[in-house]
Amino acid sequence: MPELPEVQTIVNDLQKITSDTITGFWTDFPKAIKSENIGSKITNQKIKSVMRNGKNIIIEIANEKFIVIHLKMTGKLILTKLQPAAYKLEAVPKHLHHIFYLKKNGALEFHDIRKFATIEIISKTKLLEITAKKGVDPFSTEFTIEKFTELIERKKHKSIKSILMDQTVISGIGNIYASEIPFDSKINPHRKISSLSPAELKLLQKSILKILKKAIELRGTSFSDYRDGNDKKGGFQNFLKVYGKAGKKCVKCDTIIEKGTVEQRSTFHCPACQK
Known part of the structure; x- marks a missing residue:
């Protein structure tokens, strides 16, 4: 399972999608998605920030919602230059289960071999509640x-x-x-x-x-x-x-x-x- 260094590395790599816009979303494994109507909630939303919360990846979008991604055992987030038209959805790679289409940066692919990883859309209030239950982050100023x-x-x-x-x-x-x-x-x-x-x-x-x-x-x-x-x-x-x-x-x-x-x-x- 990716730990803090792995998640932080991915978050660092994804800084380039800040200010980009999510133009669409595809999935062939809706069981991994813990929120209803995810497509309508994130489509045409600008990405405000990408950050780490413990072992979770948090993508903040303009409608004051947060996409929470937990990679679990085998999840992978890979940024590609492919445009939506380049995907043949009837023949995607076996372990590619979700795609976030982006206006400027191609697509963010979510691969998962064991299908334990999850995606959820939450409010700022919910994010604060989740954070409050976690321990201190080693890279926060609190970690004295x-x-x-x-x-x-x-x-x-x-x-x-x-x-x-x-x-x-x-x-x-x-x-x-x-x-x-x-x-x-x-x-x-x-x-x-x-x-x-x-x-x-x-x-x-x-x-x-x-x-x-x-x-x-x-x-x-x-x-x-x-x-x-x-x-x-x-x-x-x-x-x-x-x-x-x-x-x-x-x-x-x-x-x-x-x-x-x-x-x-x-x-x-x-x-x-x-x-």
Whole structure:
């Protein structure tokens, strides 16, 4: 599933459609659409902004509505130069299920292999309600060491890995980065929050920002399905230190990387480097 760096990369790629106009919409899988009459609600609407909200992509349109796109496991948003007349809708690619036609920039294609991704049209009030339920965004001004400490100390009984993936605490981090961040801070992801010293909390907060920024610079992590807005792979998979490395030597000390489970999710760490 695309996490914060992947979603932010796509959002960055889609900035070029700001001020463009949606001229039409096509779908062959209406089950993914959580709002009625989507075509009439978005057609001839100017795009005011494209932004990220946690792991969601938000497209703001001129009628004070917001298109919320959740890529889930295998969703891909790809900007193409194709004009509406170029599409043979009876013979589109197998996993292309939705198309947003644009006045200036061709089309925004929404591909999804497993068909878990969703599209919804919501009001600003609803968007604010959704945002209020999410945890702090790591790239917001709110993400200070004081705020970070306050949030995680409410759940002292939980493990570090669990807290990093808790979207009500920190918004946007998933399984990949929840393994890489503790490695960077040299902390065992299975440790309880209550066991961390103030110095370790600072290290963890700094590692969250460091790893997420680096992943965005490298345009995300591609294992199989993720592609950026230009249908290209990311590069952070080439710099992973522990995620998916069980049984291999640690890049720092040659100790074998171990694989465990936290809340039914695979968790990777070096038992020598991470204490």
